[in-house]
Amino acid sequence: MKKKPKILYVDDEESNLRIFKDAFRRDFEIYTAISGYQGLEILEKTAFDVIITDQRMPGMTGVEFLKEVYTRFPEIPPDRLILSGYAKDEDINEAFKKYKLSKFISKPWEYGELKAIIMNAIN
Amino acid sequence: MNSKNVQVEKHILTGETHCNNSMIKQQAIRAVLILLFSGTFNFNGFALNQSVIDSLRQQLVSLKSDTGRIKTYLELGDVYKYANRDSSLHYYRKALKLAGRLQSAKYIALGLKEIGRGFYSQSDYDSALYYFDKALKINKQTGAEKNIADILLDYGNVYIKRGIYDKALEYELSALKLYEKLEDKDGYSGCLNNIGNIYYYQGDYKKALEYYQKSLKIKIELGYKKGMAILLGNIGNLYNELGETDMSLKYNMKSVKIYEELGDQNGIARIYDNMGDTYVLKKDYPLALDYYKKALKLLERTGYKRGIIITLLSIGDVYNRTGQYKKALEYEFRALRISGETGELNSQKMAYEYISRSYKKLRDYKNALLYKEKWFRVHDSIFNVEKANAIADAEARFQSEKQEQQIKLQQADLEKSKAELARVEAVKKRQEIVRDLFIVISLLMLILVVTVSYFYRLKKRDNLLLLEQKKKIAAINEELETKNKELQATLDKLKQTQQQLVQSEKMASLGMLSAGIAHEINNPINFVYAGINSLFRDFEDIEPVIREISMIDPESDNLKEKLQKIERLKEENYFDEAFEAIPQIISDIKVGADRTAEIVKSLRSFSRMDTSKMQSLNVHEGLDTSLLLLKNKYKRNIEIIKNYAPGLPEINCYPGKINQVFLNILSNAIDAIEGEGKIWITTRREDDNVVVSVKDNGCGMSAETKRRIFDPFYTTKDVGHGTGLGMSIAYGIIREHNGKINITSEPGEGTEIVITIPINDEEKT
Incomplete structure (x- = not known):
């Protein structure tokens, strides 16, 4: 059996995590984190093909999380980071410019569309 | 022709007051001229020349002949005529007294006539007429036709002054006939001049010019230089009226040349004044000023005060026209001072009018009004003085008539005792006296009638003035009304702008709202949207397993085999996970x-933002909705601590508006917190009010911000991040609900905003 790509999904809504996992579990190996902090912890142990994060989260926003990822794990190849949700243009632009963000998608996402984006990032 | 008319019109149109004054002024000047003409006194006499006075006084001492002394008294009267009314009259009366003692009818008549002229020159026409009447009577007795003609001319002058031109013309024409009969060309030409004056005053300049020219021709024939100069001046003045300034200058130049030859300072001054008028017409104000000032200098030397006053006012007028109102006032006050010295009310009145006008131009309406009032007061007092004079004169007349009667009665008695024939003559004489008395009384009646009609005319003129002023006030009122309308329009515009601003703030709130909604709805919708997709796929996963199970036929199928197949399918399709x-x-x-x-559901109250109906609102729900909308703004870094009072009554209010207030205040509290922070929301009931307190531990407000927080457009936020209207509108909304907003804030400590809103329960109140 072909090894599935590993995806880390970070969102502060448990329902979102569950739904994401359920939608993509057939295609990818899904790891989820309820916050940026938890995401960073997981990243310490596991390497991922693609990281997807929600923007608006208490404590650490998606962009802040991406910044942390960028500084702590510089070896992560570009085009592997995706941001979702609702964010201010300035924040997104900052992430694009500085933290290797490759795609921004707005919620609610659509399975086919998001899958295509993820596949695109991996290849 | 047309252009001429236009110019004349212009001259008249340069302001009613000016027009009136220039009429008065011209009349004043002409008062001198006409006297000069018909008079027999020394022309140089009206310069108050001390050496002349001294030499005349010397004569009085040295002269033995009474007639010589009478002549000297008359001359002295002439000398003082224009400078000092009392002194002048004093000398005339001395002459009259002496003449009376001598029983010289000729000199009595002369003295009476001169006294009359003295009063005339002081504009005391009733007194003047009284003395003219007396003089005329004596002259008629003695049959001195030349003197009769002179007095008729004087009568004419009085009626000219009074504006009764038909009567004046009548007198002038009878004088003219007499002079013609006497072949007195000088008198005849004087009459022509006066008739010219009558036409001039009536505005018939063509006819006036005709008469002036006729008169001038005779003067030239006679070689009477003084007369020529006067007439040339009159014609010059007339051309001013016709707007023919070049012609005016031509005549005035000729006139002034003659005056200069004669060394007549007042004459020269008069022409300079005329020329000043010409240059005013030509709008060459510097030159006009030059001439007026020259005239003034000459007049100051001769001491002819009335002339000085008029010239000062002319100068004031020029300054007024050139916008130098303060300078104008300077001259006008000088004129006023001198008119005060002479006690001559007419010129005082003129000065007041000019001063009032200058103050008005300076927009000093207080002083303008003050001097206008003074003008009215003098105007009234002239009226009263004239009346008083009339009464006093009537009394004096009565007294002197009585004395005269007594003297004549005594004389008659003496005659009677002398001889029978003489007695008959005396009776005859008494009859004559009675007849004379009758004449005098009828004259008195006539004067009374004239006086009454004169006063009536004056009153009428006052009424017209009042009417005019009423019109002016009406015009001012109208102006005020239009100003009012303009202000109203501006106010309406402002109100409209305010409404637009309130609307834009509402839109800003709406923007905040939609941003909040977008995010808040984002996640739950995502559950539904993505969830349904997952559900669908999960169902796809379990479907083959369920189908397999449902197709099991326990009778025929190998159950073990089937179960194995199902197990395989389950594994293939991640059945368990699904x-x-x-x-x-x-x-x-x-x-x-x-x-x-x-x-x-919770947004429903916000969707009713424009509702103008009072509805009940659960304050806690309102606060929660606002919090929900603002969640994405605060959830990262702010803890909300709610301290809601249980059982808080609903308030009757405009829910949309109150929610807008909550949204604003909470939004501000969130914005005040930079890093981590807390917001305490406390509600409680106080009497018939609901109190909502929103307290944050953010940056707090400076004194300046606290002071200005409710000012429209005041904002501490960057451009584009706040209209600066939120709190001002919140204030307006709370005020509208008869509530209160209180703020306590310290920089660095945080802010507490306490809103008190009446419960406003309709059933209770």
Whole structure:
């Protein structure tokens, strides 16, 4: 059996995590984190093909999380980071410019569309 | 012709007051001229020349002949005529007294006539007429036709002054006839001049010019230089009226040349004044000023005060026209001072009018009004003085008539005792006296009638003035009304702008709202949207397994084999995972749907923002909705601590508006917190009010911000991040609900905003 790509999904809504996992579990190996902090912890142990994060989260926003990822794990190849949700243009632009963000998608996402984006990032 | 008319019109149109004054002024000047003409006194006499006075006084001492002394008294009277009324009259009366003692009818008549002229020159026409009457009577007795003609001329002058031109013309024409009969060309030409004056005053300049020219021709024939000069001046003045300034200058130049030859300073001054008028007409104000000032200098030397006053006012007028109102006032006050010295009310009145006008131009309406009032006062007092004079004169007349009667009665008695024939003559004489008395009384009646009609005319003129002023006030009122309308329009515009601003703030709130909704609905909708997709796929996963199971036929199928197949299918399709996930996904979808429904429900009050109907509002719900909308703004870094009073009554209010206030205040509290922070929301009931306190531990407000927080457009936020109207509108809304907003804030400590809103329960109140 072909090894599935590993995806880390970070969102502060448990329902979102569950739904994401359920939608993509057939295609990818899904790891989820309820916050940026938890995401960073997981990243310490596991390497991922693609990281997807929600923007608006208490404590650490998606962009802040991406910044942390960028500084702590510089070896992560570009085009592997995706941001979702609702964010201010300035924040997104900052992430694009500085933290290797490759795609921004707005919620609610659509399975086919998001899958295509993820596949695109991996290849 | 046309252009001429236009110019004349212009001259008249340069302001009613000016027009009136220039008439008065011209009349004043002409008063001198006409006297000069018909008079027999020394022309140089009216310069108050001390050496002349001294030598005349010397004569009085040295002269033995009484007639010589009478002549000297008359000359002295002439000398003082224009400078000092009392001194002048004093000398005339001395002459008259002496003449009376000598019983010289000729000199008595002369003295009476001169006294009359003295009063005339002081504009005391009733007194003047009284003395003219006396003089005329004596002259008629003695049959001195030349003197009769002179007095008729004087009568004419009085009626000219009074504006009764038909009567004046009548007198002038009878004088003219007499002079013609006497072949007195000088008198005849004087009459022509006066008739010219009558036409001049009536505005018939063509006819006036005709008469002036006729008169001038005779003067030239006679070689009477003084007369020529006067007439040339009159014609010059007339051309001013016709707007023919070049012709005016031509005549005035000729006139002044003659005056210069004669060394007549007042004459020269008069022409300079005329020329000043010409240059005013030509709008060459510097030159006009030059001439007026020259005239003034000459007049100051001769001491002819009335002339000085008129010239000062002319100068004031020029300054007024050139916008130098302060300078104008300077001259006008000088004129006023001198008119005060002479006690001559007419010129005082003129000065007041000019001063009032200058103050008006300076926009000093207080002083303008003050001097206008003074003008009215003098105007009234002239009226009273004239009346008083008339009464006093009537009394004096009565007294002197009585004395005269007594003297004549005594004389008659003496005659009677002398001889029978003489007695008859005396009776005859008494009859004559009675007849004379009758004449005098009828004359008195006539004067009375004339006086009454004169006063009536004056009153009428006052009424006209009042009417004019009423019109002016009406015009001012109208102006005020238009100003009012303009202000109203501006106010309306401002109100409209205010409404637009309130609207834009509402839109800003709406923008904040939609941003909040977008995010809040984002997640729950995502549950539903993505969840349904997962559910669908999970169902796809479990479907083959379920189908396989449902197709099992326990009779025929190998159950073991089937179960193995099912197990395989399950593994292939991640059946367990899907089976496990389904209820979770359904519950997530339910959560998403519920939350969306909740948000939409709670937004209902905000969707009623424009409702103008009072409705009941649960304050806690309002606060929670606002918090929900602002969640994405605060959830990262702010803890909300709610301290809601249980059982807080609903308030009757405009819910949309109150929610807008909550949204604003909470939004400000969130903005005040930079890093981590807390917001305490406390509610409680106080009497018939609900109190909502929103307290944050943010940056707090400076004294300046605290002071200006409710000012429209005041904002501490960057451009584009706040209209600066939020709190001002919040204030307006709370005020509208008869509530209160209180602020306590310290920089660095945080801010507490306490809103008190009446419960306003309709059933209770």
